[in-house]
Amino acid sequence: MKEELKGTGVALATPMNSDYSVDYQALGNLVDYIIDGNADYLVIQGTTGESPVFSWNEKLDILRFVFKHVDGRKPIVFGLGGNNTLDLIEKSKDLAEFDLLAILSVSPYYNKPSQEGIFRHYTMLADAYPHPIILYNVPARTASNVDAITTVELGKHPNIIAMKEASGDLSQCKEILEKRTDDLMLLSGDDALAHDIIKMGGEGVISVIGNIMPTEFTDMVNSALAGEFEKSATLNSNLKVAYKMLSEEGNPSSLKAGLESIGIGLRTVKPPLFDASDRMVNKWKSYFNN
Template identity: 35%
Template sequence: MNFGRLVTAMVTPFNDSGELSKDGLDALVRHLIETGTTAIVVSGTTGESPTLSHDEKLRLLEWTLRAVDGRVPVLMGSGTNDTASSVQLSKEACQVGADGLLVVAPYYNRPNGDGMFAHFSAVAEAVSVPILLYNVPTRTSSNLDVSTVLRLASIPNIVGVKEATPDMAQILRLAAMKSDDFFLYSGDDKLTLPMLSVGGYGVVSVASHVVGREMTDMISAYLEGRTLDAATTAARLLPMFEVLFSSPSPGPLKVALQSLGLAVGGVRLPVTWPDESISRHVLSELSRFHPVASN
């Protein structure tokens, strides 16, 4: 399955009581599809997965599948730092109807390459849907290195990786050594264009919630050979990419979405709501793309 080039790691909408909001989710899904999202990830880090219960993750997936109604693929973030739990959640996600899985490298326990390979292999063997690996060393304190990714790429339903390492040398090595049918996605919005330039396919994005059309334009410009246009758009987008992480995510993003009239609610502890100065900064950047949002 091709997940497209602009995959959105969707926030989880909450109501005023801090519970999942189906109405908020339905409106958000409509907004994402209308603004260029080609696939949606539920219960990823941006979706506050560490604070979602097992049942909430499955309910969120079910609601999202209904709201999407087949228009774009829906992936579920089913990885944990326990292989048995990851396998079980992945199986249940497939039973609900997930089109694919995003499986993060195990965090905190810091397995070596052999442990990583065994972990991801166990998940892949338990399901038949396509799997994207997710490497984010700044959060997991472990690195899914190039040699391990290439070993895992030989497993038929492991189709790509969301790569969020800050190490561009590692990205270059992976891009040079991977097969053409293994999808390399940026896991960092600001590295989307650099990764496209070395053979990346697209991005699993946070900023696409609020600048999806502009990101689509940037990707399209690059693919059409209009590299200067792509670079100009990337430079215009960079302050937005940065401000969305000026406070623990997804707080700044939820500030922006609420300003756009999308009822996504607050954040769950231990993440806290951005302070007033950060919120003002978010809205200032947002107004460059959505003038009404500043009013």
């Protein structure tokens, strides 16, 4: 299982029609595009998939579709995290039927729990979830940080196998790498920092850019994992403009503008997010045509 999480996971966007229903044709096309680009696994209903704006039944419908469409070609991770611990445990019972590689679980947002509260939350989930857990630390979205010591201690639980680190704090990543047990993987949650984190000893990334440039990004990650740092640094440098574009009008709005520019779905996002501008779509078209 640890080997399957190594490399490039892609946090799958959820293409939508103009009425906000899921565009399953485009979703299937996107899955094929990512798989053809040699990504190692797919992550369903993470932040990039707009998980906060889908009902639980809609999330399960998306998961069932992707499982059927992938048909065993790649492992699948599913996002189930939030700020209601007991509700998450109840929902997780519906996932027992799926052969998931792991569950990605974002740390509790809005509540701003203490480190002890975060530890208790994740321990309760790990005791109850039917699949291994990837912790997910993204303080810019949750308003609280999972610090290095909490991460290391949680990594001792047999059902917690990785941390997706999106704090942007490389010193925190370094501390995790220095103090973790061998059973805990460190995955970058930030495309632009993936190269640095892998070079420090991390095992991979859960990526946004992998939706739109899976081949190029996977090549960079694989080169870094192989210790070919001169090559990977060049490949990473070639992607820096795209990294910046992904954040210009927010994620996943900017990403969906890029996907529309290459013919995979519309730029539609659900409120309260707002669709990317024509300027953003045209900027992606210019980028890919140069």
